[in-house]
Amino acid sequence: MTTLTALETSYRRQLRARGLSDATTDNYLRSLRALVAWLDTNGLPKEVEQITRHQLQDFVLDTADNTSAATARFHLGNLRPFFGWLCSDEERILPRDANSATGVRCPKPKPVARPTFTGDQVAAFLRACRGSTFDDRRDTAIIRVFADTGVRISGLVGMRYTPDAGHNLENPATDVSLDTNPPLVRFRLKGGKPHLVPVSAATVGAVDRYLRARASHPKAANPALWIGRTGAISGPGVAKMLKKRAHQAGLEGVRVHTHRWRRTRATQLLDAGASAETVAELLGWSDLSMVATYASESRQRRAWNELRNLQL
Incomplete structure (x- = not known):
C-alpha cells in the first residue's frame, strides 16, 4: 500500500509536467x-487504497x-484531480472505479454579513475632511467619488489628469468630465476596458x-489625478488616508477598507429599487451573478419597507 505522503513528490512532478505554475502546484x-x-x-489510515468516499x-x-465553506470547496477542488490521477490509465495506482472523490459534495456557503457604510458614517467622513487645505480638498473629492461610484481602488488610483487637456473624455489623459450632462468620471476596469460613471453635483463641486x-x-x-507630497497616491496610500479620516471622524470600531465603498454603493442602489442590470452596468460587472450577493442582503430590507408602506 502507498501513503499520500509517499506520492507527494511524484504528484508534484506530474503537475509540473502538465505546465502548471508553481503557485497552482503549491495549492x-x-x-x-x-x-x-x-x-x-x-487516527485514520493514510494509504490511498484505504481512503473512502465517506472519509x-x-x-x-x-x-x-x-x-x-469556501476553504472546503478550495480543498475539494484541488483534491479531485489528485484522486483522478491515482485512477488514470497512466498510473493505475487505484482501479478506475475506486475514485474516492466521486460524489463528494461541498456544503453551501453560509450567508456572511457584509457591512456597508451608513449615511451617517459617510457624513462623518466628509466632516472630518472639512477644511481648505490641499489634503482636505483632495480627500473630500476622493470620498465623494467612492460614494458615488463604488469604484475599485485600482480604478481610482489609475485615474489620469492633464490640465491642458481640459475636461474632455476624448483625450485619454483626462478622466474627469465635469461639464457634460451628466457629469462623468472614467475608470479602467480589470483588463483595461474604460468605464464611464455619472457623478452627482456635490461630487462635481468637490472635484472642481x-x-x-x-x-x-x-x-x-x-x-x-490624485497626488500627494511625493507624487501619485497609491492604493495603500488611499487606504491609509481613509483610516486616518475615520479616526478623525470618531468611527472607532468601524472596519474601514476601500472595497466597503463598493458594497455600500451596490447595496444603496438595490435598496432604492435599481435592477440587477443597472447595478452591474454602473459598477462595471459583466456578470449579473456578481450582483446576487448584494441583492440577497437588501431583499429583506426591501420587503420590510414594502410591508410598512402597505400599512396592513
Missing part, C-alpha cells in the same frame, strides 16, 4: 497535506465547520475645488 499540494493532517488527527466527505464537512488646488501643487505635472 494542490497544500490541500493534499491538509487531508493528510486531518486523517492523522482522526473524504467528512474531511470536507469538518473543514467547512472549522474554517469556511480639488483641481483648482491641484493646479498650484508642486507635483501638478504628475499624470495621475
